[in-house]
Amino acid sequence: MDMMLKGFEMVFTPSALGLLLAGVVFGNIIGFLPGLGGVFALAILIPFIYKLAPIDAFALLLGTHAVINTGGAITSILINCPGEAACAATCFDGYPMARNGKAGVALGAAFMSSAMGGVFAAGFLLVMIPIIRPIVMSFGPPEIFMLIVLGLSYIATMGTGSTLKALISGIMGFMLAMVGFDPQTGDARYNFGTLYLFDGIDLVPLTVGLFAIGEMISVGTMRGQGLARQIETVGSRADLWEGVRVCFSKWWLILRCSFMGATIGLIPGLGGTVSSFITYGFARQVSKHPETFGKGNVEGVIAPEAANNAKEGGNLVPTLGFGIPGGAGMALLLGAFIVKGIDPGPGMLKENLDLIYGMIMILALANIIGAAICMLFSAPLARLTLIPGPIVSSMVVLFCFLGSYGVKNNFYDILATLFFGFLGYIMVRSKYPRAPLLVGVVLGKAAELNFHLSLQLFGNFFFLRPITFFIFFLIVLGLALPPFLARRKRRRAYGS
Amino acid sequence: MDLKIEKIFSWFIFLFFGFLFFATWNYGAKARLAPLLMLVPGVILTGIHLWRIHRQPELIKEQGVDEEDGESYEITAPFDQEMWMVAWFIGFAALIWLVGFLVATPLFLILYLRLWAKETWTRILPLAVITTICIYLIVEWAFKIILYRGWISSFIE
Numbered sequence: 001m002d003m004m005l006k007g008f009e010m011v012f013t014p015s016a017l018g019l020l021l022a023g024v025v026f027g028n029i030i031g032f033l034p035g036l037g038g039v040f041a042l043a044i045l046i047p048f049i050y051k052l053a054p055i056d057a058f059a060l061l062l063g064t065h066a067v068i069n070t071g072g073a074i075t076s077i078l079i080n081c082p083g084e085a086a087c088a089a090t091c092f093d094g095y096p097m098a099r100n101g102k103a104g105v106a107l108g109a110a111f112m113s114s115a116m117g118g119v120f121a122a123g124f125l126l127v128m129i130p131i132i133r134p135i136v137m138s139f140g141p142p143e144i145f146m147l148i149v150l151g152l153s154y155i156a157t158m159g160t161g162s163t164l165k166a167l168i169s170g171i172m173g174f175m176l177a178m179v180g181f182d183p184q185t186g187d188a189r190y191n192f193g194t195l196y197l198f199d200g201i202d203l204v205p206l207t208v209g210l211f212a213i214g215e216m217i218s219v220g221t222m223r224g225q226g227l228a229r230q231i232e233t234v235g236s237r238a239d240l241w242e243g244v245r246v247c248f249s250k251w252w253l254i255l256r257c258s259f260m261g262a263t264i265g266l267i268p269g270l271g272g273t274v275s276s277f278i279t280y281g282f283a284r285q286v287s288k289h290p291e292t293f294g295k296g297n298v299e300g301v302i303a304p305e306a307a308n309n310a311k312e313g314g315n316l317v318p319t320l321g322f323g324i325p326g327g328a329g330m331a332l333l334l335g336a337f338i339v340k341g342i343d344p345g346p347g348m349l350k351e352n353l354d355l356i357y358g359m360i361m362i363l364a365l366a367n368i369i370g371a372a373i374c375m376l377f378s379a380p381l382a383r384l385t386l387i388p389g390p391i392v393s394s395m396v397v398l399f400c401f402l403g404s405y406g407v408k409n410n411f412y413d414i415l416a417t418l419f420f421g422f423l424g425y426i427m428v429r430s431k432y433p434r435a436p437l438l439v440g441v442v443l444g445k446a447a448e449l450n451f452h453l454s455l456q457l458f459g460n461f462f463f464l465r466p467i468t469f470f471i472f473f474l475i476v477l478g479l480a481l482p483p484f485l486a487r488r489k490r491r492r493a494y495g496s
Numbered sequence: 497m498d499l500k501i502e503k504i505f506s507w508f509i510f511l512f513f514g515f516l517f518f519a520t521w522n523y524g525a526k527a528r529l530a531p532l533l534m535l536v537p538g539v540i541l542t543g544i545h546l547w548r549i550h551r552q553p554e555l556i557k558e559q560g561v562d563e564e565d566g567e568s569y570e571i572t573a574p575f576d577q578e579m580w581m582v583a584w585f586i587g588f589a590a591l592i593w594l595v596g597f598l599v600a601t602p603l604f605l606i607l608y609l610r611l612w613a614k615e616t617w618t619r620i621l622p623l624a625v626i627t628t629i630c631i632y633l634i635v636e637w638a639f640k641i642i643l644y645r646g647w648i649s650s651f652i653e
Contacts, residue, residue, distance in 0.1 A: 051639075164545050168509060171538040175516060178531050187527035190519065213585065220581040221574075223613050390613035391623070394605055397585055401592065402631065406641050411593060418589050422582060429575075430502035448530040 007357025011365065016059040019052070020362060023063025024370045030064070031071025032381060033392070036215060038068040039435075042332040043211035044396065046339065047204045047403030054340050055358050061336055062362045065329050066118060067370030069308040073110035074378055077103055077301070087308065089276040093293060093300030100296050104236055107378055108243020109298050110305045111371040113254050116247065117306035118367025120258035121265075121313025122360050125320075129349075129356060132321040136346045141453035142462040144323070144346060146471035148447040151324030152439055153475045163482055166436045169427070173440020174447070176201050183445070184452050196412045203335045205404045205416035206441060210434050211332075212400050213421025219396075222389025240375055246298050253283060253299060254306045261307030265314020265326060275311045276304035309367055316363070320348060320356055323443070328435035334442045343446075501575075503549050510542040584608055596646030602628045 010016065023045075030041040041064050049057035072087035077094035090110060097106040139147070152170045179190045180200025191197035247254060257279040264275040283303030284293045293300050315326030323345025325331035337344040342352055349356070374381070404417040427434050454462040463472050517535045520528045588608075591600035602624040609615040609623070635641050 162545075164541055164548075168538065168541050168545065171513075171534050171541070172509065174534045175513075175531065175538070178534075182523070182527040185524050185527045187523050189523055189527060189531070190516065217578050217581045217585070220584070220612075221577045388613060388615070390609060391615070391619075393581070394608055395627070397588065398601060398604075398627070398631075401589070402597070402635060402643075405597075405644060406635065406639070409641065409644075411644050414589050414592060418585060421585065425578070425582070426501065426505055429498055430505040431498070432502075432505070451530055452526070 003353045004357045007354040007359075008361045010055045010354060010358040011059065011361045013055075015053070015056050016358075016362075019056050020059040020063040020365060021369060023060040024067050024366050024373060027064035027067040027366075028071035028370055028373055028381065029384060031068040032074040033384070036219075038065050038329045039211045039332055040215055041065065041068060042329060042336070043207045044400055044403060046207055046332065046336055047407050049336060049339060050407055054342060054352075054355055057336065057340055058355070058359055059362050061333060062359055063366040063369075065333070066309070066312055066363050066366040067114075069305070070111060070114040070118075070367070070370045070374055071381070072308075073114065073301075073305055074107065074374065074381065077106045077110060087276070087304070089280040089304035090301055092280065093295070093297050096294070096296035097298065097301070102239065102296065104239020105243040105246065105298065106296075106301050108240035108375065109246050109301050110243070111240075111374045111378075112244045112247035113302040113306040114309045115367045115371035116251075116254050117258045117261060117309035118312065118370075119364050120255070120306075121262055121310045121316075121367075122364035124259075124262040124310070124313040125316050125360050125363065126357075128317045129321070129353075129360075132317065133349050133353075136321050136349050139346050139467070140457070141450040142458055142465055142468040143471065145447060145450035145454050146463065146468045146475070147322050147324060147345070148443045148450065150471050150475050150478070151318075151322070151443060152436065152447075153478050162431070163479070165432045167479075169432050169434065170436035170440045173437035173442075174444040175440075176206070176437070177441045177444025178448070183449060196410075196416075200445075201441065202407065202413065202416070203339055203441065204407050205413045206420050207332055207335055207438065208400045208404050209417040209420025209422075210424035210427075210438065211328075212396060213417060214424030214428055214434075216393040216396050216400075217421070217425045219389045220393035240378075243298070244375075247302060250299065250302055253286070254302060257283065257303045257306040258310035261310035262314040264307070265311035266317055267314075267326075275307040279303040279307035312363065316359070320344070320359070322346075323348075323446070325439055325442070328438065331435055331438045331442055335438065338442060499549070503546075506542060506546050506549060510539065510546055513538045513542055580612070584612060592644060592646065594646050595648055597643040598628060598632060599646065601631060 011020070026045070027038075027041060030036050030038075042061055045061055045064060049060065052060070069087055073090050073094065076087040076090040077098050079095075094106045094110065097103065152174075153167075175190075177200070179197050181188055181198070188198060260279050260282065261275040264278065280300060280303055283299045284290050287293065287297065287299050289297060315330050317326075318324040319326050319330040319333060323334065323343075325334050334344050337348070342348055342355070400417055400421075401414050404413040405411065407413065424434055427437070458465065463469060513535055516531070517539060520531045520535060523531075588600065588604045591604055594600070595603070605624040605627060606620055609620045610617075631643075636643055
C-alpha cells in the first residue's frame with residue numbers, strides 16, 4: 001500500500017506532469033498521422049530519456065504510447081484512413097457517421113470510450129500486479145531464462161506473418177545483442193577490430209533507425225501530397241458532447257469491451273488490431289440493431305475504441321511482470337527500461353514496485369488528458385494530416401539524427417542509425433518482421449546471463465525443473481501449433 | 497520485385513550467419529556457447545526459408561509481414577524512388593560529417609525540399625531558417641549539447 005501511494009505521488013511532480021502532457025500531445029499527433037504509429041513515436045523519443053529521472057522518462061514514453069489509438073480515431077472517422085491499424089475497425093461505422101453529418105458525435109464517442117477503456121486498463125493492471133507478484137518472485141534464473149525464450153517465441157509465432165521469418169529475425173536480434181564484451185568471460189565478441197562496437201550495439205540508433213528511418217523512406221516519396229488527401233468537417237462542440245453522453249448511456253458495453261481488450265492484451269503478440277476487431281464483432285452480436293452496423297452505428301465506434309486503449313493495460317502485465325514484451329511497442333518500452341538501468345521483469349517487481357504503480361497512474365492520467373486534448377483540438381489537429389510527406393520525412397530524419405548523436409555525442413551513431421534504417425526498410429520490403437529483432441536485442445544479454453547462471457546452479461538439465469519444464473512445454477506448443485493449424489487449414493481448403 | 501529483394505536479403509542473412517558461425521569458434525568455450533546455440537538453428541532456419549523461396553515462391557508471396565501494434569505498413573512507392581530517398585538520407589549524413597549539423601540542416605532542407613519535393617521557396621526558406629535556429633536554441637543552448645561541427649571545421653580552427 002505504501003509503495004502504491006509512493007508511486008502515485010511520484011507522478012504528481014511538475015516535471016513528470018509536464019512530460020506526461022508533452023507525451024500525450026505528441027502521441028495524439030503521431031496517432032492520427034497515417035503511416036506513423038506507436039512504435040515509431042517511442043523510437044524517436046528514446047534518445048531523449050537519457051537525462052531524465054525514470055518516472056519522468058516513463059511519463060513521456062507511456063503518455064505517448066497510451067494515447068496513440070485515441071488520436072488514431074480522428075483519421076478513421078474523418079478520412080476513412082486509420083491512423084493506426086488498430087483503429088481500422090473504427091472506420092466501419094465512424095466514417096459512415098461522418099458522411100451522415102455525425103462526425104462530431106462519432107469523435108466524441110470515440111474519445112470518451114478510449115478514455116474509459118484506458119482508465120479500465122489502469123485498474124486492470126492495478127489488480128493484476130499483486131496477483132502475479134508472488135508467482136514472479138519465486139522464479140530463479142532457469143525460469144527467467146525460459147520466460148525470455150517464451151517471450152521470443154510468442155512474438156515470433158503470433159499473428160499472420162511467417163513464423164520462420166520471425167524466428168530468423170529474432171535470432172538476428174539475439175546475435176546483435178552478443179556484440180561487445182561477454183559479461184561472463186570478458187571476451188570481446190564480434191567487434192571485428194572496431195572501437196565503436198566494443199561496448200555493444202546501442203539501443204538508440206537501433207530502435208530509431210529500425211522503426212523511424214525505415215518509415216520515412218516511404219513517407220518521403222509522397223511528393224506533392226499530404227499524408228491524407230481530404231478531411232470531413234468535425235462538426236460542432238455540441239455534437240462532441242452528444243458523443244460523450246452516448247458513452248455514459250452505453251457504459252455496460254464499454255465495460256465488457258474494455259475487459260475483453262485487456263484480457264486479449266495479456267497474451268504477448270496479440271495486438272490492438274485483434275482486440276478491436278473481436279470487440280467490434282461482439283458489439284454487433286449483442287446490439288439491438290445489428291443491421292445498422294457498417295452504416296453508422298455509434299456502438300461500432302465505441303466498442304473497438306474502448307478495447308484498443310484497454311489492451312495497453314493487459315499488454316503491460318507480461319511486460320512489467322515477466323519481462324516478456326506484449327508487442328513491438330512494449331519491446332521498445334523494455335528497451336527504455338534497460339536504457340534507464342532498470343531490470344524489467346522479476347527484478348523490477350522486487351526493486352521498482354513504486355515505479356510500476358507510478359506507471360499505472362500515468363496510464364490512467366494519459367488517457368483522460370489525451371481524450372480531453374482531442375475533444376478540444378480535434379479540428380486543427382486533423383488539418384496536420386495535410387502536411388506534405390517530404391516535409392514530415394525531412395523533419396523526422398533530422399530529429400532522428402540529432403537524437404542518436406545527442407546520447408553519446410558520437411558521429412558514428414548517426415551512421416549506425418542510417419544502417420539500421422536501411423536494414424528496417426529492407427526487412428519491410430522482404431516481409432521480415434522487425435519486432436522480433438528488437439525483442440532479440442533487448443532480451444539477448446539477459447537470456448545469456450540467466451542461461452549461464454542456470455547451468456552453473458542446476459547443471460545441464462536445468463530445464464527439467466517443474467516450472468521451467470512447463471514454460472518449455474508452452475514454447476514447444478507455441479512454435480508447433482501455428483504451422484500445424486495453418487497446414488490443416490490449407491489441406492481443408494485444398495480438399496474443398 | 498519484392499520476392500527478388502527477399503531472396504537477396506535471405507541469402508545475405510544465411511551467409512552472415514555462416515560467417516558468424518565460423519568467427520564464433522575464435523572465442524572461449526563459455527563465450528561461444530550461447531551464440532552457437534542461436535547460430536545453428538539460425539543457419540538451418542534460413543536454409544529452410546531459402547529452399548522454400550526457390551521451391552515454393554507462390555506460397556512465400558502470400559505471406560505478409562505482421563508487425564504488432566499496427567506497425568505494419570504497405571510499401572506502395574516504386575523501388576527506384578525509395579532508393580532516391582535512401583540516397584538523400586545518406587547525403588544528409590555525409591553533409592553533417594562534412595560541415596556539421598548547423599550548416600548541414602538548412603542546406604539539406606533547402607536542397608531536399610526544392611529539388612526532390614518541389615516545394616515553393618516561401619515554404620522552404622522560413623522552414624530551413626526556423627528549424628536551424630530552433631535546433632541551436634534547444635540542443636546547444638538549452639540542453640548544452642555541443643553539436644558536431646564537421647570535418648571542415650578542423651581546418652578552420
